[in-house]
Every structure is written in structure tokens, then in C-alpha cells.
Amino acid sequence: MQGLNFSPTLAINERVGRARRRGEHVLHMGFGQSPFPVHRLIQEALAANADKNMYLPSAGLDALRSAALGYLAGRSGFDGREFDAIIGPGSKELIYDVQLAVEGDLLLPVPSWVSYGPQAAILGDRVIKIPTTLAGHHHVTAESLHEAIVASRRAAGNPRKLILNYPSNPSGLTLTADRLRQIAGVCRDHGILVISDEIYGLVAHDQNHVSIARFYPEGTIVTTGLSKHLSLGGYRLGVALVPRCQRPVFDAMVRIASETWSTVSSPVQFAAVKAFEGHPEIEAYIQTCARIHGLVSGFVRDAVVALGVEYPELQGAFYLYPNFGVFREALRKDWGVETSEQLARDLIDRVGLATLPGTAFGDDPTTLALRLATCDFDGQAALAYYADHPDSTPESFVPACCPNVALACERLGEYFKLPT
Amino acid sequence: MQGLNFSPTLAINERVGRARRRGEHVLHMGFGQSPFPVHRLIQEALAANADKNMYLPSAGLDALRSAALGYLAGRSGFDGREFDAIIGPGSKELIYDVQLAVEGDLLLPVPSWVSYGPQAAILGDRVIKIPTTLAGHHHVTAESLHEAIVASRRAAGNPRKLILNYPSNPSGLTLTADRLRQIAGVCRDHGILVISDEIYGLVAHDQNHVSIARFYPEGTIVTTGLSKHLSLGGYRLGVALVPRCQRPVFDAMVRIASETWSTVSSPVQFAAVKAFEGHPEIEAYIQTCARIHGLVSGFVRDAVVALGVEYPELQGAFYLYPNFGVFREALRKDWGVETSEQLARDLIDRVGLATLPGTAFGDDPTTLALRLATCDFDGQAALAYYADHPDSTPESFVPACCPNVALACERLGEYFKLPT
Numbered sequence: 001m002q003g004l005n006f007s008p009t010l011a012i013n014e015r016v017g018r019a020r021r022r023g024e025h026v027l028h029m030g031f032g033q034s035p036f037p038v039h040r041l042i043q044e045a046l047a048a049n050a051d052k053n054m055y056l057p058s059a060g061l062d063a064l065r066s067a068a069l070g071y072l073a074g075r076s077g078f079d080g081r082e083f084d085a086i087i088g089p090g091s092k093e094l095i096y097d098v099q100l101a102v103e104g105d106l107l108l109p110v111p112s113w114v115s116y117g118p119q120a121a122i123l124g125d126r127v128i129k130i131p132t133t134l135a136g137h138h139h140v141t142a143e144s145l146h147e148a149i150v151a152s153r154r155a156a157g158n159p160r161k162l163i164l165n166y167p168s169n170p171s172g173l174t175l176t177a178d179r180l181r182q183i184a185g186v187c188r189d190h191g192i193l194v195i196s197d198e199i200y201g202l203v204a205h206d207q208n209h210v211s212i213a214r215f216y217p218e219g220t221i222v223t224t225g226l227s228k229h230l231s232l233g234g235y236r237l238g239v240a241l242v243p244r245c246q247r248p249v250f251d252a253m254v255r256i257a258s259e260t261w262s263t264v265s266s267p268v269q270f271a272a273v274k275a276f277e278g279h280p281e282i283e284a285y286i287q288t289c290a291r292i293h294g295l296v297s298g299f300v301r302d303a304v305v306a307l308g309v310e311y312p313e314l315q316g317a318f319y320l321y322p323n324f325g326v327f328r329e330a331l332r333k334d335w336g337v338e339t340s341e342q343l344a345r346d347l348i349d350r351v352g353l354a355t356l357p358g359t360a361f362g363d364d365p366t367t368l369a370l371r372l373a374t375c376d377f378d379g380q381a382a383l384a385y386y387a388d389h390p391d392s393t394p395e396s397f398v399p400a401c402c403p404n405v406a407l408a409c410e411r412l413g414e415y416f417k418l419p420t
Numbered sequence: 421m422q423g424l425n426f427s428p429t430l431a432i433n434e435r436v437g438r439a440r441r442r443g444e445h446v447l448h449m450g451f452g453q454s455p456f457p458v459h460r461l462i463q464e465a466l467a468a469n470a471d472k473n474m475y476l477p478s479a480g481l482d483a484l485r486s487a488a489l490g491y492l493a494g495r496s497g498f499d500g501r502e503f504d505a506i507i508g509p510g511s512k513e514l515i516y517d518v519q520l521a522v523e524g525d526l527l528l529p530v531p532s533w534v535s536y537g538p539q540a541a542i543l544g545d546r547v548i549k550i551p552t553t554l555a556g557h558h559h560v561t562a563e564s565l566h567e568a569i570v571a572s573r574r575a576a577g578n579p580r581k582l583i584l585n586y587p588s589n590p591s592g593l594t595l596t597a598d599r600l601r602q603i604a605g606v607c608r609d610h611g612i613l614v615i616s617d618e619i620y621g622l623v624a625h626d627q628n629h630v631s632i633a634r635f636y637p638e639g640t641i642v643t644t645g646l647s648k649h650l651s652l653g654g655y656r657l658g659v660a661l662v663p664r665c666q667r668p669v670f671d672a673m674v675r676i677a678s679e680t681w682s683t684v685s686s687p688v689q690f691a692a693v694k695a696f697e698g699h700p701e702i703e704a705y706i707q708t709c710a711r712i713h714g715l716v717s718g719f720v721r722d723a724v725v726a727l728g729v730e731y732p733e734l735q736g737a738f739y740l741y742p743n744f745g746v747f748r749e750a751l752r753k754d755w756g757v758e759t760s761e762q763l764a765r766d767l768i769d770r771v772g773l774a775t776l777p778g779t780a781f782g783d784d785p786t787t788l789a790l791r792l793a794t795c796d797f798d799g800q801a802a803l804a805y806y807a808d809h810p811d812s813t814p815e816s817f818v819p820a821c822c823p824n825v826a827l828a829c830e831r832l833g834e835y836f837k838l839p840t
Contacts, residue, residue: 014477038473046687047467053458053654057434089509089656093681100542118679122520234473234686236509259538261513265685266654267466 016354027408028376029300030354032169032318034203034231036289036379039282042230042274049270058257060087061269067276068239072224076201076211083213083222083241086253087264087272091199091223091238094253095163098195098221098240099123101252104160107148107192109140111321111361111369113169128152128159129362137312138171138321140164142182149190162187164212165197167204167316170361170371172297174315177210184216193246194220199238202229202286204316205294218245226275228317229286231379237264237272292382293318296402297374299394303409304372307416318375321361324368327416331368339365351411372412377402436774447828448796449720450774452589452738454623454651456709456799459702462650462694469690478677480507481689487696488659492644496621496631503633503642503661506673507692509684511619511643511658514673515583518615518641518660519543521672524580527568527612529560531741531781531789533589548572548579549782557732558591558741560584562602569610582607584632585617587624587736590781590791592717594735597630604636613669614640619658622649622706624736625714638665646695648737649706651799657684657692712802713738716822717794719814723829724792727836738795741781744788747836751788759785771831792832797822 019026059065065085073080088094096119099106105126108116120127130148132138140148145162152159164183167174175183187194194212201209201224213220222241227233242250257263275282297314304311304322311322324331324343331337337346340357347353347370358369378401385401386392392400399406439446479485485505493500508514516539519526525546528536540547550568552558560568565582572579584603587594595603607614614632621629621644633640645658662670677683695702717734724731724742731742744751744763751757757766760777767773767790778789798821805821806812812820819826 033475038471043470046470050463050466050691051458053652055453055653089681089685092679096680115679122676122679232473233475234683236682236685256542259512259535259542260516261509261681262656263654265509265656265688268685268688271470 025352026348027353027404027411029372029374029408030356032373032375033233034228034289034293034318034379035375035377036231036383038232039230039285041279041282042232042271045274046267046271049267052266052270054266056263056266056269058254058263060085060264061273064269064273064276067273069241071276071278072222072239072241073213076198076209076213076222078211078213078217080241082217082244084244084250086240086242086250086257087269088238088240088257089236089261089264090227091197091225091240093261094223094238094240095119095195095197097253097256098223098249099125099161100256101249102161102193104158105152107145107159107162108362109138109164111138111170111358111363112163113165113197114356114360116163117362126157128157134310134312134323137173137175138168139166139173139175139179140183141179142186145183146186149186149192159190159192161193161195163195163197165199167200167209169200169317170319170321170356172301172314172317172320173312174204174209175212177214180210180212181215184212187216187219192219193249196220196222198222198224200228200317203290203293203318205290205314207287207290209316213241218243221246221249226272229289230275230282231289232275235268235272237268288383288386292386293374295392295394295397296377296382296405299398299405300372300374300409302394303412307413319371319373321358321369321371324370324416328368340368340370341365343368344370347415351415353408353411353415374405376404376408444772446768446772446774447824447831448774449792449794449828450776452793452795453653454648454709454713454738454799455795455797456651456803458652459650459705461699461702462652462691465694466687466691469687472686472690474686476683476686476689478674478683480505480684481693484689484693484696487693489661491696491698492642492659492661493633496618496629496633496642498631498633498637500661502637502664504664504670506660506662506670506677507684507689508658508660508677509656509681510647511617511645511660513681514643514658514660515539515615515617517673517676518643518669519545519581520676521669522581522613524578525572527565527579527582528782529558529584531558531590531778531783532583533585533617534776534780536583537782546577548577554730554732554743557593557595558588559586559593559595559599560603561599562606565603566606569606569612579610579612581613581615583615583617585619587620587629589620589737590739590741590776592721592734592737592740593732594624594629595632597634600630600632601635604632607636607639612639613666616640616642618642618644620648620737623710623713623738625710625734627707627710629736633661638663641666641669646692649709650695650702651709652695655688655692657688708803708806712806713794715812715814715817716797716802716825719818719825720792720794720829722814723832727833739791739793741778741789741791744790744836748788760788760790761785763788764790767835771835773828773831773835794825796824796828
């Protein structure tokens with residue numbers, strides 16, 4: 001385990017926490033945790049199920065499995081009847097379990113979320129990185145995927161699985177239905193299993209998420225959970241939807257569960273049923289939270305663009321992944337900054353702003369990309385302000401109720417007011 | 421993952437559950453789940469923390485880690501100052517994480533709990549089985565351990581870790597302080613890390629549990645949780661106590677956590693603090709539950725002995741592991757039963773009694789051992805009866821308030837009334 005680092009997102013969160021406990025005013029664009037409170041109905045459901053101490057089946061509570069499947073398939077545009085659900089202690093664990101269950105090389109777009117690659121490393125699986133471009137919204141294209149598969153096979157590789165994540169952490173950009181259809185075609189041709197991480201599906205700012213499972217139901221495992229759209233990261237409940245025709249993978253995942261984490265906390269599972277019932281109050285809450293994330297991250301995106309850094313309109317989640325390469329010469333000459341890790345450290349040191357360097361997402365050290373998370377605001381205050389000002393724009397909303405985000409953008413501007 | 425079977429304990433539980441839903445009256449000696457309700461104070465603590473949706477550190481909530489460490493070290497007779505705690509989603513997952521973090525061959529007593537070996541198989545680690553005897557209370561001796569290590573090294577093996585489990589599932593027997601001291605000596609001499617699974621420590625019927633960490637603090641990782649003594653299996657919270665001098669193992673475990681299960685459910689962690697505060701009401705509850713387990717399992721042990729099968733007095737947990745080899749000839753001649761798996765199936769078919777075969781615990785197929793779990797009773801009813809009859813004996817208690825256990829013993833007697 002020597003080569004394995006502590007997950008950088010969790011590490012930076014703990015580091016900022018410690019600095020804050022020392023009284024330092026560090027602004028936190030490093031850790032993406034949706035800041036809204038637990039919805040009242042879900043709190044009540046958890047409290048009402050505090051007496052549930054029995055082990056549930058490893059695949060999860062039947063009522064929860066079917067509620068989650070129906071709900072998620074319906075909101076992601078595919079036919080749930082072709083799938084079976086497994087409930088796990090977070091979608092991260094379920095992704096690890098799929099990687100463990102399915103041997104072979106992992107096709108991984110760059111940039112991609114911090115834990116996919118390290119999971120493959122724990123399992124000794126080879127990672128085949130697929131570069132992406134900002135013009136391509138930092139997602140694979142059918143062409144780049146096809147080329148990566150062919151090149152890997154030519155080099156005696158064994159590409160078997162691909163992880164997609166849309167809306168994406170770190171880019172805040174998603175995949176269109178057209179591109180998903182094209183990617184599905186390539187995967188079908190080459191027999192590639194897709195692990196489709198759709199944890200931000202219901203944080204699509206326009207609530208228009210579509211899953212690749214619509215186009216490739218026989219080869220897609222959808223993973224998601226409650227962490228993002230309901231701000232329930234701390235509850236630890238994830239869902240994997242596995243095609244019925246992939247029965248050996250489903251069985252292997254349940255066997256792995258039964259030998260490791262057993263089953264998810266019973267009170268949490270019973271409470272989670274409430275999240276998948278389509279209760280109008282909860283549905284409205286999900287929509288409001290997604291809209292607020294759109295406002296706040298839109299504000300940060302505008303601030304980045306104002307610096308002269310190109311970035312598309314954001315589509316979901318609460319991140320963006322700008323490349324500050326336009327400042328490369330000045331950063332090197334003035335401050336000796338040549339890598340994204342140096343840049344991230346320099347931002348903490350000079351302006352007290354925490355971000356994550358591109359290397360955490362698989363990018364080359366000299367690519368001056370940072371992931372900016374846009375969640376450092378008080379969810380309760382933002383909800384209250386939004387209730388009174390439903391027609392807010394990013395420019396009116398953030399200064400009014402997200403002071404840390406506004407200040408972070410100021411500090412970012414200050415830092416990059418370099419003599420270019 | 422082809423060779424990996426679904427955990428047999430969970431599998432039998434689900435199988436019996438299905439049979440019962442079909443209306444069959446199967447008696448369940450297959451699954452060990454403590455049947456008492458969640459203590460009121462812990463239910464209240466969970467309800468009060470339903471709003472906790474933030475990710476906690478991967479090693480766990482600080483207040484919980486220190487409370488758990490102090491509490492467990494104090495009740496297991498060792499110096500907690502030499503240890504650090506990690507909170508995980510069940511001790512099973514934490515044992516898997518230790519096995520993943522520490523490379524090398526696993527020394528495993530036979531019989532031992534069903535998941536240790538499969539975990540090693542998932543990780544591709546070699547398992548070195550160490551036979552035990554009923555006379556040795558189904559635990560390793562210093563001699564058998566020493567011999568196994570030497571023999572393995574002679575065969576170019578690399579024994580690095582040993583799992584002990586006391587009080588033991590499946591035997592219901594524990595290790596004395598003297599034997600622990602001797603085993604510690606062998607482990608120290610050979611540089612073997614002990615994974616000391618003490619999940620039943622507070623279900624020692626006389627509440628006299630001592631950990632090997634007293635004798636081998638530098639090389640013992642204690643794993644435990646709330647599942648057994650507080651009947652909180654469904655809550656999914658385990659604890660690992662790692663020696664401070666084993667910092668690389670601690671760090672590797674936290675890194676593994678950060679890349680897989682992240683952290684344990686926040687409301688559960690906050691609620692669990694209550695379990696480690698030494699609250700007198702909870703302490704009395706733990707003691708009462710352990711005593712009732714002693715009464716019930718003592719009744720089953722007496723029933724087994726009455727059949728002519730040797731078994732020591734039980735010391736903890738809620739199991740026993742009798743060997744029905746005395747009936748070997750009759751079983752073979754009359755019913756064609758020659759293996760423990762055939763015996764377990766035959767018991768379900770002929771008398772509707774579910775047990776687990778010795779093979780699930782690593783024993784040879786022809787060893788006619790079964791694990792009998794003694795938890796198929798109504799915890800609430802047992803508590804009520806015990807409150808009125810604190811001086812109960814096994815013979816008075818079980819017939820009065822554990823009808824399924826009494827009936828299971830009758831059916832066992834009926835089955836083995838063979839023409840020997």
C-alpha cells in the first residue's frame with residue numbers, strides 16, 4: 001500500500017479544518033460537499049427507524065432497492081425493468097466493488113475524479129488514460145475512446161471497463177444524449193463495461209440528466225446515491241444499478257459485500273426509502289438545491305472567465321476545472337510556480353484559498369489546472385435568500401448570501417493580477 | 421471472483437427468511453444475530469443526530485475514537501494509550517482492510533469464522549490453516565502456532581498475520597490470559613501481527629474478557645464493534661485499535677478507507693458515542709444481555725451433551741461447535757450422510773432445523789461438525805422474563821421464554837435418536 005495516498009479531497013478537507021480550528025480564515029474551494037441541511041422528512045424517517053438493528057440482505061432492503069430503481073431510472077431516462085439495484089455504503093465503495101468484480105484494464109478519461117485511479121491501483125489493475133479537451137467538455141469522444149481501445153489492444157492490453165462521470169467532478173460539464181449514444185456504440189462494438197457514475201445526475205442545474213443506460217442498457221452499471229442532490233454525503237448510502245443480463249457481476253458484487261461491509265446501516269436504509277418516493281416536498285427541495293448550485297458555480301465560472309481563462313457554461317454539480325496555463329510564464333518568472341501542485345500550495349500561502357491541483361485528477365503535473373469547488377456557503381442562508389428571491393442571477397445571489405464564495409473569487413482575481 | 425461464495429451465514433439467514441415467508445416453521449440455529457432491542461438511550465441519540473449529514477474524517481469522529489478506545493481498553497485489560505482507534509462500517513470491513521494493508525500469508529485457526537478465509541482469497545493471500553482440538557477449546561496453542569510458522573517458513577511461505585477470535589464464533593469458548601501470554605510470546609519471536617477479533621468480548625458470559633493486547637501491545641490490532649453486546653449489527657459500526665508503533669498500518673488503513681467506504685454514517689457515529697460513555701443503564705443492559713446469552717447457550721450445550729456429544733462449558737458469544745462424529749456410522753448407513761454439509765441439509769429436510777456446516781468454518785468436509793447458533797428467541801420477551809427471574813437456570817429459563825430454542829433442541833434430539 002506504499003504507493004497509495006490518502007484521498008486528496010478528504011485530505012484537503014481535514015487540512016482546512018485544522019487551519020480553521022487554529023483560527024485562520026482559509027477559503028475552501030478544495031472540498032465538494034453540498035452544504036444544505038438534511039430534509040425534514042428524511043430526518044424524521046431516520047429518527048423513526050432508530051430501532052432497526054437487524055442485518056438487512058447484502059443487496060439491500062427490498063423496498064429500498066425497488067424504490068431507488070424506479071425513481072432513478074425514471075429520472076435518468078431509461079428502462080429500469082432491465083436492471084437490479086444494490087445498496088452500498090456510498091457509491092465510492094460500489095465502484096470499488098465493480099472494479100474488484102470485473103477484471104481487466106480500466107479506461108479512464110483525464111481529468112477524472114480522484115478515487116477511480118487509486119482504486120484500480122489498490123486492485124493492481126492497469127489504468128489506460130484517455131486525454132480529453134476543454135472543447136470536448138473534458139469528456140471522452142467516441143473517437144478518442146475507440147483509439148484508446150485499439151491502441152491498448154495493439155500493446156497487448158485488456159481494456160474491459162470504462163468509467164464515465166457526468167455531470168462531472170471536476171469539470172461541472174455533462175455529456176449530451178448524442179455523445180452518449182456514440183460512446184455506447186463504441187463500447188458495444190468492443191465489449192466494454194461502462195461504470196456510469198451519475199452521482200451528480202440530480203444536480204444537473206436544469207434537471208435534464210440522461211443516462212447512457214438508455215443507449216447501452218446491457219453494458220452499463222449506473223452508480224449513484226444521496227450525497228449530492230440531497231446533501232446526504234455523511235449518511236453513506238449509494239446505489240448501483242446492474243443490468244439483469246450481467247448476473248455474474250451482480251452476484252460477485254453481492255458476494256464481495258457479504259465478505260466485507262455486509263450491508264448498509266439499517267436505520268439509514270429505512271430512512272432512504274423516503275428519498276425515493278417522489279414526495280413533492282423533497283422533489284422541490286432537490287430542484288431548488290440544484291438551482292442554487294447553478295447560481296453559485298455560475299458566479300465562480302464568470303469570475304474565472306473574467307480573468308481571461310476560457311470556460312464553458314456549467315451544466316451540473318458544483319465544480320469547475322479551469323486551466324491557468326495562460327499565466328504560465330508570469331507564474332514561473334515571478335513566483336517559481338511551474339506545476340499545478342505548486343500553484344495550489346501558492347494559492348493557500350498567498351491568498352488563503354484552498355483548491356485541488358490537476359494531478360489529483362490524473363492530469364500531468366505541468367498542466368496548470370485546478371479544480372475549484374463552489375460549495376463554501378451556508379446552505380440554510382442560501383435557501384432562505386432564494387425563497388425570497390427566486391429570480392436571482394449569479395451576480396445578485398452570491399454577494400448577497402455566499403460571502404465566502406464572493407471573497408474566494410476576489411482572492412483568485414487578486415492572485416492572478418499578475419504582470420502578464 | 422468465481423471461487424468466492426456468498427457468505428454462508430448471510431446466505432442461510434436469507435434462505436430461512438424466505439422459507440418462513442412461505443409459512444414453513446424452520447428453526448434457525450444458522451445465523452447468529454443478537455436478538456435484543458436497541459437500547460432506548462442509543463435510539464434517542466440516533467434520532468437526535470439525524471441532521472448530521474457532513475462527511476466525518478476517514479478514521480472517524482474524534483470524540484467517538486477516544487471514547488471507544490478508553491472504554492474498550494479499560495474493559496479488556498490493556499493500556500489504551502499505546503493505541504489509536506479507527507471507526508469502520510463493521511469490524512468485518514476493518515479486518516478486510518487490515519488484511520489488505522498487511523501483505524503476507526494468513527495464519528488461521530480451524531475452525532474459525534466464515535469470512536476471514538474468503539477475505540484472504542479475495543486479496544490473493546495464502547491461508548495457513550492451524551488445526552485445533554476440542555481439548556484445546558478449539559483455539560491455537562503456543563505449540564501449534566509455533567509449528568505452523570516454522571513449517572510454513574520451511575516451505576518458503578511468508579506468515580505475517582494471525583487472526584484470533586475469542587470468545588469464539590463458532591466455538592463459544594475463549595482464551596485464558598495464560599494462553600494469550602504464551603501465544604503473544606510466539607508472535608513476538610516470529611514478528612507476527614495479531615488481528616484480534618474481540619467482537620464478542622463483552623458477550624463473555626462472566627464479563628471477564630482480557631485482550632491479547634495486554635501481553636503483545638506492539639503487535640496486536642484489536643477489532644470489535646457494537647453488533648454483539650449491544651445487538652447493533654444492523655447499525656454497522658466497527659472499531660479497530662491499532663498500536664501507535666504500527667503507524668504504517670494505521671496510515672494504510674485510513675488511506676484504504678478514504679478510497680473505498682470513506683467514513684461511517686455520521687448519525688450512527690454520533691449516536692455510538694453514547695455506547696462508549698459507560699452509562700450505568702447501558703452497562704447494566706450489556707451485562708444482562710450477556711447473562712441471558714449464557715443461559716440460552718448453556719441450555720443448548722446441555723442438550724448436545726445429553727446426546728452423548730462432548731462439549732465444554734460455554735464462556736461467551738452465542739454459539740457452539742459440536743462434532744457429531746460419534747454418530748458417523750449410523751448417519752452413513754441409515755441416511756447416507758457422510759459430510760457436514762449433507763448433515764446440515766438433512767437436518768433442515770427431516771426436522772426443519774437450520775445450522776451451519778463445519779466446512780463454512782474451514783473444517784474438512786467429513787468432519788461432522790455443525791455450528792449451532794443460540795439466538796432464535798425474542799429478546800424483548802427474554803429480557804422481561806429475566807427481570808422477574810434473575811436467578812434463572814438454563815433449564816428454567818429457556819422453556820419459559822425461548823420456545824424456539826427449546827423446540828430446536830428437541831428436534832436435534834429427535835434427529836439423533838439414531839440406532840447407534
